[in-house]
Structure formats: C-alpha cells, structure tokens
Amino acid sequence: MKAKFLEFFFASLVVAVLASGCTSPRYPANAKLKTGLGPLVQAHRGGRAEYDDNALGGFEMCLSRGIKGFELDVRYTKDCVLVVMHDESLARTTTGEGNVEDTTFSDLCKLRLKKSSEQVPALSEVLMAMRGREDIFMEIEMKAGPSDFYTSYVLEDYCRRLNAMTKMLMKPGTYAFTCFNEKTLATMRKVDPDAPLGLIVGKPLEDAHIAKAKELGCCSVAPRVGTTKEMIEKAHEAGLTVCLWMCQDKETWDKCAAVGADRVTTDFPLKLSREVEVASAP
Secondary structure (H helix, E strand, O other), X not given: OHHHHHHHHHHHHHHHHHHHOOOOOOOOHHHHOEEOOEEEEEEEOOOOOOOOOOOHHHHHHHHHOOOOEEEEEEEEOXXXXXXXXXXXXXXXXXXXXXXXXXXXXXXXXXXOEOOOOOOOOEHHHHHHHHOOOOOOEEEEEEOOOOOOOOOHHHHHHHHHHHHHHHHHHOOOOOEEEEEOOHHHHHHHHHHOOOOOEEEEOXXXXXXXXXXXXXXXXXXXXXXXXXXXXXXHHHHHHOOOEEEEEOOOOHHHHHHHHHOOOOEEEEOOHHHHHHHHHHHHOO
C-alpha cells in the first residue's frame, strides 16, 4: 500500500517537474568521491551478495553502514511505473513468473524478492531513502532499450519520467544515468541536454569506448576490471571518470586503485569497504 501511494504521489510531482524544464549538472562532482585512499566502493544492486538483489532494505542497510556509492537498475512495468529490477524476467529474483514489462505495478507488489521477502521497490522508494544526501553517488542503470515494448515513444517517456523523478529527489552532482545501449543514452540526452550520462562497456576500456562516450556526451565510462592505467589516463584526459566492475575483494580494489580508477562496483560493499578502511587506517 505504501509503495502504491508513493508512486501515485510522485507521478503527480513528476508532471510538475517535466513542465518546469529544470536541468541537471552534466558532470557530477560526487563521481570523484573516494573510499580511503582510492576508488569509491559502489554497492552493486544495493549489495546483492550481502542482502538481496535491488532490495530497498539493501540500500538502507548500506546507507546506515556508511556506504557512499550505489548502483541500481530501473525498468518500466506494463503500466509504466519505474521500478528497481535488473532482470527482464521475474523468475530469478522474485516469487513470480513472466517479465517485468508484462506485469502491472499492482501485480508486481503482490510478489516478493526471494532472499529478503521484500516487495520489488518502486524507484521512488529507493530515491526517497537517498533524498537530501549530498555525500553519495549513485549510478542509475537504464535497463530500457529498443524492443517491442520500448518503442521510440515509450523509451522517450521512460527517460523523461526517470530524469524528472531523479532530479526531484536527488541532489545535483550525486548521480548519473548509465547504460550499455547507445540509443537509450542518446534518448536521455535528447530529453535533457544536461543529464549526467555514463557508458557501460562489457570489456576493458579501449580507445573506441572513450570516443563513443564523448560522442554521446557522457561524463563517465564503466569498463571491466583489467583496464590499464594508460587507458584510464586517456579517459581522464577526455574528461571522463572511470568506474571498474566487478571488484569483489581487497586485492582487486588495490589493482583498481593502482591504475587510477575513480570508482569500483562490488556485490560485497560492506566487506570491501571495511577491508579498505582497515588498510588505510594510520
């Protein structure tokens, strides 16, 4: 019931924000936050290995334990409600079947996440937990791309609503919209010329990735662990911050720090941040 009320409330406010035409900073300052003496530790899907996959409780747990970096995934439901969910299919992480985009928000609220028994959260719920915080950074991965469901019209509507809701609830400089799909990033850029964007790539960073990120007007790029120091220096020279994934232990974090990464994404944010802080203590 709470999730349904929040979604109705924020849907009304989003209309007002869309009408206002306000913009967001293209180069978020908090993308360069640090953990200890090196890259910021980001809780992948809210720390899915230590709590659950994209569960509200996971984000709240990490916030309460001092985690400053976050990553989550956003999809549309059948009735165009923004929800936090990685997979297209409901089967792996929830008690339901079928696909998110084929399920209404009301029906989605009847399901439970398998590990935590929580509901699949509306995006508004997670952003409310972050509301007003100026000391965090969140990568909001757009899980929308050209498909039978995400037509050009629906994709643009998705980007408009996502952009409006995030600007309404998050402080400027504390987030970026990220995606593998170039058309989705270009659509968000069309919706808001100043929206902070990040290109995700499924391999170590290459020159072509930097060129594409700049072409799309991105502020950051997220390649795989294994990216060289030389390539990260090139990205920095191009004005891009770099987030490496996946970084599951202190040894990998040290390697990421050595090559100059700005952020790392991990399924174990509490464990990794604790190990980094212990090692960084005088």
